[in-house]
Amino acid sequence: xxxxxxxxxxxxxxxxxxxxxxxxxxxxxxxxxxxxxxxxxxxxxxxxxxxxxxxxxxxxxxxxxxxxxxxxxxxxxxxxxxxxxxxxxxxxxxxxxxxxxxxxxxxxxxx
Amino acid sequence: xxxxxxxxxxxxxxxxxxxxxxxxxxxxxxxxxxxxxxxxxxxxxxxxxxxxxxxxxxxxxxxxxxxxxxxxxxxxxxxxxxxxxxxxxxxxxxxxxxxxxxxxxxxxxxxxxxxx
Numbered sequence: 451x452x453x454x455x456x457x458x459x460x461x462x463x464x465x466x467x468x469x470x471x472x473x474x475x476x477x478x479x480x481x482x483x484x485x486x487x488x489x490x491x492x493x494x495x496x497x498x499x500x501x502x503x504x505x506x507x508x509x510x511x512x513x514x515x516x517x518x519x520x521x522x523x524x525x526x527x528x529x530x531x532x533x534x535x536x537x538x539x540x541x542x543x544x545x546x547x548x549x550x551x552x553x554x555x556x557x558x559x560x561x
Numbered sequence: 562x563x564x565x566x567x568x569x570x571x572x573x574x575x576x577x578x579x580x581x582x583x584x585x586x587x588x589x590x591x592x593x594x595x596x597x598x599x600x601x602x603x604x605x606x607x608x609x610x611x612x613x614x615x616x617x618x619x620x621x622x623x624x625x626x627x628x629x630x631x632x633x634x635x636x637x638x639x640x641x642x643x644x645x646x647x648x649x650x651x652x653x654x655x656x657x658x659x660x661x662x663x664x665x666x667x668x669x670x671x672x673x674x675x676x677x
Contacts, residue, residue, distance in 0.1 A: 493654070
């Protein structure tokens with residue numbers, strides 16, 4: 451049973467526009483939510499996180515929104531740049547500090 | 562220290578053989594994690610260590626898998642009697658509460674295992 455779900459395997463966005471990646475979760479015990487970015491032949495890289503007590507966290511071009519009632523989070527990238535083309539993993543962590551990853555969304559930034 | 566390193570980067574082995582992978586974490590990190598990633602999936606947790614103590618093992622980690630971190634620094638993951646289903650990317654990550662939340666894990670480049 452997938453506790454963290456990314457329903458869009460891929461997404462294409464024009465350079466300069468906003469990229470929105472979505473994620474749903476099922477476990478109410480998660481208290482941190484994370485986004486990791488992965489380039490080919492590299493390990494995932496931590497991008498941004500949000501605590502369950504917040505609904506928004508911003509870091510430069512990256513903003514994560516959390517809707518606890520809907521068990522939904524999203525990552526906004528604006529403006530999108532060519533270097534943002536990668537696989538993005540949504541992930542969640544609970545009291546045990548284990549990270550549960552979604553299947554990932556491949557983002558293509560089009561010139 | 563440039564980050565988490567893993568060796569080898571690629572391993573091709575025949576079914577039934579044993580393989581061992583090594584992970585060197587970031588030096589000040591006391592937590593070390595092993596994950597497995599198959600095609601089209603996100604990384605799946607296998608096990609983790611705090612210093613030399615192995616604190617948790619996933620049910621994904623069958624009896625053929627064993628992990629060690631003898632001195633609380635590098636770790637090894639051994640797979641005995643490999644099966645074709647073991648073909649995957651094996652990722653290592655490390656973290657430390659002293660430098661940040663433990664969920665901010667730093668990943669190595671992974672070891673890609675192919676069992677023929």
